[in-house]
Amino acid sequence: MWVQKNSLYxxxxxxxxxxxxxxxxxxxxPAVLALNILISTTDSWVSKSPRYxxxxxxxxxxxxxxxASLNPNTEVPPVEHxxxxxxxxxxxxxVAAGGDFNHLLPAHQTYLKNVRRVNVARGAKNTILKxxxxxxxSEFSLQAVQNxxxxxxxxxxxxxxxxxxxxxxxxxxxxxxxxxxxPDFAPDLVIVGPNEGLHLTPPxxxxxxxxxxxxxxxxxxxxxxxxxxxxxxxxxxxxxxxxDRVYYNDDRYFNVEVAQYKDAFKANPIAKNVQFxxxxxxxxIEKVVGSSLDASLLLNINFPSMNHKYSNCFATSHHxxxxxxxxxxxxxFRMGKIVSVPRADLRKRAQDSETRAYFKLSEDLDRxxxxxxxxxxxxxAIVSKPGHEFEKNDLHSYYSxxxxxxxxxxxxxxxxxxxxxxxxxxxxxxxxxxx
Numbered sequence: 001m002w003v004q005k006n007s008l009y010x011x012x013x014x015x016x017x018x019x020x021x022x023x024x025x026x027x028x029x030p031a032v033l034a035l036n037i038l039i040s041t042t043d044s045w046v047s048k049s050p051r052y053x054x055x056x057x058x059x060x061x062x063x064x065x066x067x068a069s070l071n072p073n074t075e076v077p078p079v080e081h082x083x084x085x086x087x088x089x090x091x092x093x094x095v096a097a098g099g100d101f102n103h104l105l106p107a108h109q110t111y112l113k114n115v116r117r118v119n120v121a122r123g124a125k126n127t128i129l130k131x132x133x134x135x136x137x138s139e140f141s142l143q144a145v146q147n148x149x150x151x152x153x154x155x156x157x158x159x160x161x162x163x164x165x166x167x168x169x170x171x172x173x174x175x176x177x178x179x180x181x182x183p184d185f186a187p188d189l190v191i192v193g194p195n196e197g198l199h200l201t202p203p204x205x206x207x208x209x210x211x212x213x214x215x216x217x218x219x220x221x222x223x224x225x226x227x228x229x230x231x232x233x234x235x236x237x238x239x240x241x242x243x244d245r246v247y248y249n250d251d252r253y254f255n256v257e258v259a260q261y262k263d264a265f266k267a268n269p270i271a272k273n274v275q276f277x278x279x280x281x282x283x284x285i286e287k288v289v290g291s292s293l294d295a296s297l298l299l300n301i302n303f304p305s306m307n308h309k310y311s312n313c314f315a316t317s318h319h320x321x322x323x324x325x326x327x328x329x330x331x332x333f334r335m336g337k338i339v340s341v342p343r344a345d346l347r348k349r350a351q352d353s354e355t356r357a358y359f360k361l362s363e364d365l366d367r368x369x370x371x372x373x374x375x376x377x378x379x380x381a382i383v384s385k386p387g388h389e390f391e392k393n394d395l396h397s398y399y400s401x402x403x404x405x406x407x408x409x410x411x412x413x414x415x416x417x418x419x420x421x422x423x424x425x426x427x428x429x430x431x432x433x434x435x
Contacts, residue, residue, distance in 0.1 A: 044100035053249035067173035161374035190228035193238035324412035328425035
């Protein structure tokens, strides 16, 4: 396992301890390897999808942390922006405004705590055991970590917000939040999502050297995935064609602050779709544990719309579209890839060349390595400039992944196997997606 400190990689000093911890996990869960899973998303930290996925994974014995933006992402596709413009708000300034859906406002927190008190599990004759109520009050009395940059959810300490962009949130998770507040939590897997709206796989490039600037990528989910891979962690990105923008404690769709995951969902399409997506992702994770999925690979998963108003694809909580591995022609051999990683100073709200790091990747390297300044200058001298013209017959594949779109139109869950240097939409010879 590798960790990052000051943008340089070094072997974790507690490797033996983590190895022993992994053995203990196997003893405790003989059927399924318990994982440390870090979740981030292009949406906010209180959107429904990552909240309920964390719960589903936790119930399967995994240890989960979620770090995401305090406020919602403005990366909304034009058509969906028109469909959902009534749900987009003018958000206040930082934590004082409560963040997305006003989740952190004191009045809102008090209300949700009172609801949870009412929903404490009851025993014989519908009574609440004093020890259960005392345990809940003890949890509420613990001081959550909160400062001007980031903080915890007082209602669920596994959730962390960052008052910044999605990329800044994940960067801070690796650089500060986990090392400072969860030093024994070494991620075995990063999940980016489930995200609202499609995040199709970028097309393969035939350039000899490909430059990826994480800060300026149009697809924020892809940027988050590359950042996680730089930290030597396998990644699964999950997105849905639907863009509902629903608060996880919206009582129109969910039973608020209940004790059991299975009791949280009301009978409606949005809740059923959340259950279905979670069921498929949990199943996939448990299938690929111990397989050849490593930090060089990314599984990009896109679910078709299952909105009864717009789509002909339907799902129940456990039955619906199936996984379909999407493949395309492999790119020609190329020299490698340069990844530009910003390190924003959230305290200054600024970036400069001093805070930007460059890493090189190629099939000859067993891991990503930081570029020296002289290497960077030489490589940039031969790189195609960004924004170069595409031939007409390449425009469609540039703006959308037609192979993934075809799978979605057939009501399949499009899964693309992508490698950091070998290309995207790879076949079963590289990795076979289980069904």
